[in-house]
Amino acid sequence: MSAQNLEPIEDEVLVELKQANDQIISEYGPAMRHDYGWAAECLGKEKPIFVDLEIATGLDHWRPRVGTHKRDSLGGWDVIHALRQQERGFERVLVE
Numbered sequence: 001m002s003a004q005n006l007e008p009i010e011d012e013v014l015v016e017l018k019q020a021n022d023q024i025i026s027e028y029g030p031a032m033r034h035d036y037g038w039a040a041e042c043l044g045k046e047k048p049i050f051v052d053l054e055i056a057t058g059l060d061h062w063r064p065r066v067g068t069h070k071r072d073s074l075g076g077w078d079v080i081h082a083l084r085q086q087e088r089g090f091e092r093v094l095v096e
Contacts, residue, residue, distance in 0.1 A: 031040035
């Protein structure tokens with residue numbers, strides 16, 4: 001057992017998983033390498049992120065409410081998150 005009390009994955013299983021992964025990428029395209037690649041074609045983005053799904057589904061209005069309770073407990077996470085969103089072209093106003 002490893003330090004995390006987990007059994008190591010056997011080499012044969014890793015090979016099977018790699019083959020399955022390669023087959024999915026071959027069948028559905030390189031976007032499937034990314035977390036939300038399954039939505040890439042629909043969203044018209046090569047590498048969509050979660051906020052892209054929120055916008056596409058009309059649920060992005062909840063974003064200002066999510067995370068505001070985390071600001072104090074995560075030591076500046078909200079500011080870092082806002083800066084990342086600005087880098088991606090999303091504007092956000094921080095309210096103190």
